[in-house]
Amino acid sequence: MRYRQAIALLALVGLFVALYLWLHALGLGGPLKCGTGGCDTVQASQYAVLFGVPVAFYGVVGYLAILVVALVALRPAALLEPKWNQLLVGLATVGVLFTAYLTYLELFVIHAICRWCVGSAVVITAVWIVALVSLRSPAIRTDPAASPPPPDPRA
Amino acid sequence: MNRFYVVLAGVAVVLAIGTFTMLKSDGGGASAAATGAPPTVVDDGFRGYSLGQGDAPIEITEYLDFECPVCASFDVIQMPTIKEQLINTGKVRWRYRDYPLPNHRYSRFSAHAAQCAGAQGRFFEMLDQLFHNHQWAQTGKDPSRLFRDLAKTAGLDLNAYDQCMEEGRYAQRIEFSRQEGDQLLVNGTPTFFANGKQLNFRRLPTSDDFKAVVDSIIAQSPPKPRTAPARN
Numbered sequence: 001m002r003y004r005q006a007i008a009l010l011a012l013v014g015l016f017v018a019l020y021l022w023l024h025a026l027g028l029g030g031p032l033k034c035g036t037g038g039c040d041t042v043q044a045s046q047y048a049v050l051f052g053v054p055v056a057f058y059g060v061v062g063y064l065a066i067l068v069v070a071l072v073a074l075r076p077a078a079l080l081e082p083k084w085n086q087l088l089v090g091l092a093t094v095g096v097l098f099t100a101y102l103t104y105l106e107l108f109v110i111h112a113i114c115r116w117c118v119g120s121a122v123v124i125t126a127v128w129i130v131a132l133v134s135l136r137s138p139a140i141r142t143d144p145a146a147s148p149p150p151p152d153p154r155a
Numbered sequence: 156m157n158r159f160y161v162v163l164a165g166v167a168v169v170l171a172i173g174t175f176t177m178l179k180s181d182g183g184g185a186s187a188a189a190t191g192a193p194p195t196v197v198d199d200g201f202r203g204y205s206l207g208q209g210d211a212p213i214e215i216t217e218y219l220d221f222e223c224p225v226c227a228s229f230d231v232i233q234m235p236t237i238k239e240q241l242i243n244t245g246k247v248r249w250r251y252r253d254y255p256l257p258n259h260r261y262s263r264f265s266a267h268a269a270q271c272a273g274a275q276g277r278f279f280e281m282l283d284q285l286f287h288n289h290q291w292a293q294t295g296k297d298p299s300r301l302f303r304d305l306a307k308t309a310g311l312d313l314n315a316y317d318q319c320m321e322e323g324r325y326a327q328r329i330e331f332s333r334q335e336g337d338q339l340l341v342n343g344t345p346t347f348f349a350n351g352k353q354l355n356f357r358r359l360p361t362s363d364d365f366k367a368v369v370d371s372i373i374a375q376s377p378p379k380p381r382t383a384p385a386r387n
Contacts, residue, residue, distance in 0.1 A: 005159050009166060016170035023178055033177050041304045046290060074159075112304065 001079055003134035007088055007127050008070035011063045014123035018059030021116055025054035038112025045110045047102075055102065059120060062095050066127060085134045092128035099124050188323025189267040190260075196330045203332070204278040206238070207248035213350055213372050215247055215365070218254035218336045220344040221265035221282075225359055227289040229345055230282070236362035246369050251282070253332040254344050261291075261298055266329045268302045271319035272311055280309035 025043060042048060048055055069091060073084030099121045106113055203216070219226045241247040253270075255262035265285055272281030284305035285291075291298040299320075306316045319325070336346070339353070347354040349368055356364060 008163060012163065012166055013170065016174050020174045020177060023174075028178055038304045039300075041288065041301060041308075045288065048290075111308070 001074065003130050003137065004070050004073045004084070004088070006130050007092075007134075008067055008074065010123050010127045010130070011067035011070060014120055014127070015060065015063035015067060017116055017120045017123065018056050018063055021056035021120075022054055022060050025056050038110075039114040039116060041112035042106055042110055042114040042117060045105075045112075047105045047110060058098065062091070062098070062124075066091050066095070082135075085131065088131040089128070089135055092124065092131045095124040096128045188326060189320045190264045191326075192263065193323070193326040193330050196327050196334060198331055199328055201328055203250045203252045204273055205248055205250040206279065207242040208245045209248065211242075211245055211248040212376075213247050213369055214250060215354075216250040216252055216348040216351075218252045218332075218339075218341045218344060218346040218348075220254055220256045220259060220262050221269060221285050222259035222262045222292045223256065223344045224289065224292060226345045227286040227292070229359060230286040231289075233360070233362045233365075237365055240362060240366060241369055246373065247365075251278075252336065253329045254336040254341050254346070255329060255333055256344060259292075260295065263326065263329055265292075265298070265302070267320060267323065267325055268306065268316075270325035270328060271316050272306060272309055274319060274324070275311050275315060277309050277311055281306065281311070284309050 021043070025048065050058065066088065069084065069087055072078060073081075073088070078084055102117060103121055106117060205214075219230075221227075237247075237249070242249055253266045255266055269278055269281045269285060272278050285302075288301070288305060291301050302320075303313060303316070307313055339348070347356075347360070349372060354360070354368060
């Protein structure tokens with residue numbers, strides 16, 4: 001349960017990072033708050049748009065999906081089902097691979113680093129690691145064979 | 156469990172306020188002095204940065220607008236070949252003059268960024284940055300932060316660049332160039348002149364078109380006398 005809670009919190013942070021970049025890409029607000037980084041270079045590059053949609057939008061959708069799945073997995077009825085952990089690992093893996101591709105573009109094609117993108121990369125990597133660890137954690141056993149033996153009436 | 160949802164909601168509220176605050180603050184932006192037309196115009200004697208040898212027989216002057224997508228396309232696609240075949244071979248000296256179009260919001264600002272780069276001896280590096288990263292011209296958003304990034308990439312001293320942009324130091328020079336273009340009946344960008352005579356192409360010219368023009372001029376007329384330094 002703790003792992004799913006951690007994933008939900010991380011996804012919430014990632015969601016707002018992606019939301020900020022997406023709203024900026026839509027022309028809302030002033031320049032990106034980026035310090036001395038190259039956020040505007042990255043955002044103005046041809047790679048900032050994929051299939052006609054700002055890349056940040058895919059981040060919003062991805063983090064929202066992870067958040068929703070994590071919250072659904074926190075329902076009491078779902079706590080004992082390991083399939084939710086597998087689904088979270090799958091979503092996080094897609095996110096990590098997409099982020100790795102974007103980071104490659106920043107470093108070797110655009111030659112500029114967007115601090116918000118780095119922040120998002122850290123968040124999705126953390127989600128992925130927590131999701132992987134959750135797979136290895138011992139599941140709560142509910143089958144009768146694993147239940148503790150009933151107290152001995154003769155005792 | 157309930158405590159977790161309270162924490163989650165609290166974090167969501169804090170993040171939402173932070174996002175809203177960051178979107179609402181403008182964080183500076185393009186200085187008015189470098190963005191608008193100056194109230195007065197003076198001739199400082201500057202006639203544009205140029206590429207090529209001073210004794211090149213042909214001088215081609217290009218009136219350009221940095222926000223113009225056709226100018227960017229021409230610079231990115233055609234200029235490398237023109238440099239290789241015509242400028243580096245000593246046949247052509249290529250001069251850049253500003254002609255900011257009134258319908259482009261950041262034309263003067265981008266021209267000013269290039270002039271401020273020129274003050275540091277990096278006009279051509281900044282020109283390349285502005286044209287090779289031309290997506291800024293299609294977003295309609297304030298490009299001042301991006302231009303600082305580009306200036307940094309072009310190797311500029313950012314403190315001097317910031318001061319130059321804030322003062323609008325070359326706004327009059329840019330306006331002088333535009334008025335000069337008006338007098339020469341420039342009515343769009345890019346517009347080209349070869350040894351002072353306007354070139355009329357039926358479409359965006361290619362490097363082959365310029366090669367044909369240059370070959371034609373060289374074949375028909377004696378070389379131009381030596382007058383100017385190689386690059387200013």
